[in-house]
Amino acid sequence: MEIILLKDVDKVGDKYEVVTVKNGYGRNYLIPQKVGVIANATNLKKLDDLKAKEDAEIAARLSEFQELADQLKDKTLKIGAKSGTSGKIFGSITSAQTCKCTSRAVEHRSRAKKGCSSR
Numbered sequence: 304m305e306i307i308l309l310k311d312v313d314k315v316g317d318k319y320e321v322v323t324v325k326n327g328y329g330r331n332y333l334i335p336q337k338v339g340v341i342a343n344a345t346n347l348k349k350l351d352d353l354k355a356k357e358d359a360e361i362a363a364r365l366s367e368f369q370e371l372a373d374q375l376k377d378k379t380l381k382i383g384a385k386s387g388t389s390g391k392i393f394g395s396i397t398s399a400q401t402c403k404c405t406s407r408a409v410e411h412r413s414r415a416k417k418g419c420s421s422r
Contacts, residue, residue: 304329305342307350312338319354321347371409380404 304326308316312333316322321342324333333339340346382404384392 306333306339307342307346308333308339310338319350319357321350374409375405378408380408 305321305323306329308318308320308322311318315324329339329341334341380401382396382400384394384396386392
């Protein structure tokens with residue numbers, strides 16, 4: 304039985320790949336779990352549309368991330384932390400602190416572009 308995988312499946316195949324599996328595995332697991340669909344002419348046409356749609360979404364996300372990277376490229380982010388006399392900090396800078404500082408820097412710049420006042 305040929306199946307179009309809608310998700311990555313370990314030891315079977317990757318997303319949007321057409322694979323041949325045993326009939327029982329396809330009917331009893333892959334199709335009911337919505338992990339795959341039967342590879343017929345209609346579904347193969349839909350597969351092309353799905354691939355094109357996903358590629359467009361990835362390209363849009365990539366351009367958005369590139370824009371954010373360009374905004375942050377020349378900025379210096381300052382994150383406050385307690386430190387000892389030698390300059391070493393106590394603990395570490397967490398991803399939450401980095402995310403908060405980064406979002407403030409991007410938000411400030413986007414408000415300035417729109418003509419809004421900064422905090």
